[in-house]
Amino acid sequence: MKNEIKLDKFIKFFVLTFLALLSFGIVDYLIETKFILYLSKIRSSYLLDFIFLIILLVYSALQINNCKTTYPDEKKTFYLFLIVLYYSHIRFFSDFQPLQLETAKHFNSRLFYADIIYVVLFLNLGNYIKFFSSNNSNAKSKILLEDDAIEDFDQDLLGNSLKPLVEKLNNIVDQNNFQKAFTIGINSEWGTGKTSTLNLLKKELEKTEHIIIEYNPWMGFDKKVLIEDFFNTLSEHIEQDSLNKDLDEYSNRLLTTPSPLLKDITSYIPFLNNKTPSLEKLFKLINKKLKLLNQKIIIIIDDVDRLDNKEIFEILKLIRNSANFTNIFFIVAYDRSYVNNSIDNINHFHERNYLDKIINIELSLPYFDPTLLKNTFKNLLLEKIGSEYNDKVSYALNNGFIDIEDLFKFRKSQSNFTQAISNMREVKKLVNSIITNYKNILSDINFSDMIYLEILKLKYPSIYRLLYTQKEKILIESKGYLFLKARNEKDKDGNDKEIKIVEEVIANICLKEKIGYEDKQMAIAIINYLFDYSETTRSVFDSGYSSDPDKLLSVDQANKFERYFANVIFENNISENDFKSFLQTSENMIREATINKWIAEGKEDDLKYRLENLKNFSNKEEFENTLKSILALAQSKSNKGDFLIGFDIRSLRDKIEINGQPEDTQLRFYSTPNEYRDFINYLLNSSFPPHRLERELLISALKGPYDPKYGMEFPLTKQEMQSRLEQRFYEHIESKRPMDWDFWGFYHSTKHLNSTEKYQTTLRDYITNDSNRKEFALALIEQIPFEKLIIIRKEFIEQLFGSIENFELYLDKMGLPGLTQEFKDIYYKIKGNNWLGINYKFQNIPFVYQ
Structure with missing residues (x-):
C-alpha cells in the first residue's frame, strides 16, 4: 500500500511539471507585458553588487547552519524547482536578458542578480543530504540501551520466543473472513513484548495485499478527538473518495447531535428539509463498499495501557459498535487486569465480562525459559562495561542469586534473578541504570549487592x-560491619521476641503505596540478603569462608556503604585498582612511599582495614607483599596524632600460621616449611625500633593457638621466638632507647631470663643510667585503686634486684639528688608502714593521682 502511495505522488509530480512546461508561453506573455517595462528601468552598480553579495553570504550562512536540523519542505522544494525551471528557460532560451552584475561585466562573465535562485535551490536541496549520509545519529554507538520494540525476528534476544504467536496471529487474519469486525486481543503485562509482537506481525502482514493501519488512541484527549482521529486514520489508508466521504459523514454523525429546535425549523423550510441518511443506513453503505474493496483491513491498536479509564471505555465501544464493519480485524494489545480495573471504575456491573464481549479471541505472550532473560542481561551488561568483568557478573548471577534458606536458617531466602526481573524492558532499564551509576567504580563494588540494589x-x-x-534508624554498625537493627517486645504469650525495624518500615511503605504482599516479601528478602541480622550470622558469611571474590566490597561494610548510593569513591577510600597495583609492588621504597602518601591523604584506616581482612591470596608474591605492607604500615606514624598505627595481631597471626596441610595454607607457595620459615625470619628482621609489631606478634604466638582444635601453628619454634624477643630486648637497652612502655613490653616478655647474670647486669646498668631514673622511679610507684594512697612494688623490686637489701644498696648510689631524695623518702615511709599505702604530696617525681 505504501509503495502505491509513493508511486501516486511520483506520477502527480511529473504531471504537474509537464503542465508547468506547457504554461511557459502564457507566463512569457504576462512577464513581457507587465514586468519587463519596470525591470528595464533598473541599472546595475557596484553598490548594488555589494548589497547583493552581503545578502547572498548571510542567507547562505543561515541555511548551512540550519541544514542539519531543518526538515525539508516538499512543497517549497517543488515550487522552487518550477521557478528555476522557468528561469532557466528565459535565461538561456529567450531574448529577455536578466539584469547583469556590474562587477561581472569587467570579467566578461555572464552572471545575473536573478541567478541567486540557483543558490537558493541548491541550499534547499542540501536539507535532503542528511537522509543519504551514513554518518548520522543512528549510526553512532550508544552508551545506553534503547527501549525500542524489536522489528525483526533476528533482534529477538530471547530466541525467537515471539515467533509462534506471530504465526498464530497471521494465520487467523489470513485464513478467515467475517461479516463483522473480528477483534484479537494480545494480553500481557507491561514491558513483556506486546509492541514487539505487533511490529513482527505487521512485517508479516505487509507481505500480503492487506490494508494495515496503526492507530494510536493515546494521542487523543477525549471521546470526540478519539473517534474523529480513528476515522481520519481509516480514510488516510483507504484511497477511495466515495468511501472516504461516507466515512467522514459517518464520523460527523457520531459526534454531532442536532438540536430539536433546529430540526423543527428545517422541517418547515422546503429547501432545508433534505433528509440525511440514518446512521444505520450509512453503516450498511460503508459495509457494502468495504466488501467491494475486497481487501482485509487490519487495525493495530497498541498501548491501551496508556489510556485513562474513560478513554479505554470509549475505544472498546468504538471497536464493539461504531467500527464493527466487515473485513476489519482489530488487533489490540493490553494488560487485562489494567483494562478490567479501568472498566470497573466506570461501570462496576460490566467489569467481569465486558471485555470478553468485545474480544473475540485472546492470546497471551508465550512462555520462555527464564534463564534466557538472565543470560540476555549478562550479555547486554558485558557488552557495555567490557568482558573483563565477566567473572564478577557470572558469579553474581550464578552464585549471588541462589536460594540459601535450606543451607542456613539465619536469613530469609534471597530472590532468584528471574523472580525479581521478569521482562526485557526491566532488563534494559537495569543495564542502563548500572552503566549510568556505576560505570566509574565497577572495580570497587560487589556485583551481587549492586545488582540487588x-x-x-x-x-x-x-x-x-x-x-x-533512614540508615541510622534501620542499621547499626559493629566491628566495621552494618547489621539490621532490632527491638524487643513481648508476644501474645508474654515471651520476648525481636522485631527487625526495617521490616516494620517496609510494611508501612507497602501499605501507603499499595504494594502487594509478594512484592513486600521480595523487598524484605533483598534487604535481608544485603545485611545480616547479627554478628553470629555475619561470621557464617565472613569473607574467610565466602567464595565471593568481592565480599570485602559488600554494601554491609561500613566504609563501603556510601559508595553504593553516592556512586563515587570517597577521598578517604582507596580504589580497588590502586590497591591491587599496590599489592603487586615488590620494591620496598615504592611500597613505603605509597603507604606514606595514603596516610597523608587520610586513607590509613581504609588501608589497615583492607590488609586486616585480606585472607585469600592468589600467589606467593601477593602473600609476601601483603605481609611486608602490614609491617610497613604498623611501623608508620599515624596522621591522627603522635603514635604508630599498629595492626591487629590476631589478623596477622591468621595470615601467617599454618595447620600442617600445605594445600590449605600459605605453605602451598613454598617448596619446604624451612623456606617459609626463612621468609618469616626475613620479614621480622626487616622490623625497625621499637619493634612493637614483632614483639606483640611473638608474645601472642608464644601463648599458643586461639583455638587448639584447629591445630594452627606459628612457623617459628618456641625457642626461636624467645630468642628473637631476647635479642630485641638487648638491642633496646644497648641502643639506649628510653624506658618507655616498649621497654616494659620486652621486659615482661623476657622475665624467664631473670636468673641469668647477663640479664641482671645489663638490666641494672640500664636502670642506673641517669636518663632513665625518673621513668624507673615511676615504675616502682603504684596507686591503690579508688584510693589516694600509693605503694611500692615490692615483688617487682625483689624480682629485679634479687632482694630488698640489694635494692637499698643501689639506692645509696643513685644520682639526681632531688628526685632520689624524694623517692627514698617515699620508699622508707612505705617500708616503715609495713609496705601498706600512704598518702604523699609529690614535688619532684611527676606522679599524678588518678
Whole structure:
C-alpha cells in the first residue's frame, strides 16, 4: 500500500511539471507585458553588487547552519524547482536578458542578480543530504540501551520466543473472513513484548495485499478527538473518495447531535428539509463498499495501557459498535487486569465480562525459559562495561542469586534473578541504570549487592531510598560491619521476641503505596540478603569462608556503604585498582612511599582495614607483599596524632600460621616449611625500633593457638621466638632507647631470663643510667585503686634486684639528688608502714593521682 502511495505522488509530480512546461508561453506573455517595462528601468552598480553579495553570504550562512536540523519542505522544494525551471528557460532560451552584475561585466562573465535562485535551490536541496549520509545519529554507538520494540525476528534476544504467536496471529487474519469486525486481543503485562509482537506481525502482514493501519488512541484527549482521529486514520489508508466521504459523514454523525429546535425549523423550510441518511443506513453503505474493496483491513491498536479509564471505555465501544464493519480485524494489545480495573471504575456491573464481549479471541505472550532473560542481561551488561568483568557478573548471577534458606536458617531466602526481573524492558532499564551509576567504580563494588540494589531501586524506589535516608534508624554498625537493627517486645504469650525495624518500615511503605504482599516479601528478602541480622550470622558469611571474590566490597561494610548510593569513591577510600597495583609492588621504597602518601591523604584506616581482612591470596608474591605492607604500615606514624598505627595481631597471626596441610595454607607457595620459615625470619628482621609489631606478634604466638582444635601453628619454634624477643630486648637497652612502655613490653616478655647474670647486669646498668631514673622511679610507684594512697612494688623490686637489701644498696648510689631524695623518702615511709599505702604530696617525681 505504501509503495502505491509513493508511486501516486511520483506520477502527480511529473504531471504537474509537464503542465508547468506547457504554461511557459502564457507566463512569457504576462512577464513581457507587465514586468519587463519596470525591470528595464533598473541599472546595475557596484553598490548594488555589494548589497547583493552581503545578502547572498548571510542567507547562505543561515541555511548551512540550519541544514542539519531543518526538515525539508516538499512543497517549497517543488515550487522552487518550477521557478528555476522557468528561469532557466528565459535565461538561456529567450531574448529577455536578466539584469547583469556590474562587477561581472569587467570579467566578461555572464552572471545575473536573478541567478541567486540557483543558490537558493541548491541550499534547499542540501536539507535532503542528511537522509543519504551514513554518518548520522543512528549510526553512532550508544552508551545506553534503547527501549525500542524489536522489528525483526533476528533482534529477538530471547530466541525467537515471539515467533509462534506471530504465526498464530497471521494465520487467523489470513485464513478467515467475517461479516463483522473480528477483534484479537494480545494480553500481557507491561514491558513483556506486546509492541514487539505487533511490529513482527505487521512485517508479516505487509507481505500480503492487506490494508494495515496503526492507530494510536493515546494521542487523543477525549471521546470526540478519539473517534474523529480513528476515522481520519481509516480514510488516510483507504484511497477511495466515495468511501472516504461516507466515512467522514459517518464520523460527523457520531459526534454531532442536532438540536430539536433546529430540526423543527428545517422541517418547515422546503429547501432545508433534505433528509440525511440514518446512521444505520450509512453503516450498511460503508459495509457494502468495504466488501467491494475486497481487501482485509487490519487495525493495530497498541498501548491501551496508556489510556485513562474513560478513554479505554470509549475505544472498546468504538471497536464493539461504531467500527464493527466487515473485513476489519482489530488487533489490540493490553494488560487485562489494567483494562478490567479501568472498566470497573466506570461501570462496576460490566467489569467481569465486558471485555470478553468485545474480544473475540485472546492470546497471551508465550512462555520462555527464564534463564534466557538472565543470560540476555549478562550479555547486554558485558557488552557495555567490557568482558573483563565477566567473572564478577557470572558469579553474581550464578552464585549471588541462589536460594540459601535450606543451607542456613539465619536469613530469609534471597530472590532468584528471574523472580525479581521478569521482562526485557526491566532488563534494559537495569543495564542502563548500572552503566549510568556505576560505570566509574565497577572495580570497587560487589556485583551481587549492586545488582540487588539496582533491582530494589527499579521496582521499589521508596524502599531503596530508606536505606540511606533512614540508615541510622534501620542499621547499626559493629566491628566495621552494618547489621539490621532490632527491638524487643513481648508476644501474645508474654515471651520476648525481636522485631527487625526495617521490616516494620517496609510494611508501612507497602501499605501507603499499595504494594502487594509478594512484592513486600521480595523487598524484605533483598534487604535481608544485603545485611545480616547479627554478628553470629555475619561470621557464617565472613569473607574467610565466602567464595565471593568481592565480599570485602559488600554494601554491609561500613566504609563501603556510601559508595553504593553516592556512586563515587570517597577521598578517604582507596580504589580497588590502586590497591591491587599496590599489592603487586615488590620494591620496598615504592611500597613505603605509597603507604606514606595514603596516610597523608587520610586513607590509613581504609588501608589497615583492607590488609586486616585480606585472607585469600592468589600467589606467593601477593602473600609476601601483603605481609611486608602490614609491617610497613604498623611501623608508620599515624596522621591522627603522635603514635604508630599498629595492626591487629590476631589478623596477622591468621595470615601467617599454618595447620600442617600445605594445600590449605600459605605453605602451598613454598617448596619446604624451612623456606617459609626463612621468609618469616626475613620479614621480622626487616622490623625497625621499637619493634612493637614483632614483639606483640611473638608474645601472642608464644601463648599458643586461639583455638587448639584447629591445630594452627606459628612457623617459628618456641625457642626461636624467645630468642628473637631476647635479642630485641638487648638491642633496646644497648641502643639506649628510653624506658618507655616498649621497654616494659620486652621486659615482661623476657622475665624467664631473670636468673641469668647477663640479664641482671645489663638490666641494672640500664636502670642506673641517669636518663632513665625518673621513668624507673615511676615504675616502682603504684596507686591503690579508688584510693589516694600509693605503694611500692615490692615483688617487682625483689624480682629485679634479687632482694630488698640489694635494692637499698643501689639506692645509696643513685644520682639526681632531688628526685632520689624524694623517692627514698617515699620508699622508707612505705617500708616503715609495713609496705601498706600512704598518702604523699609529690614535688619532684611527676606522679599524678588518678
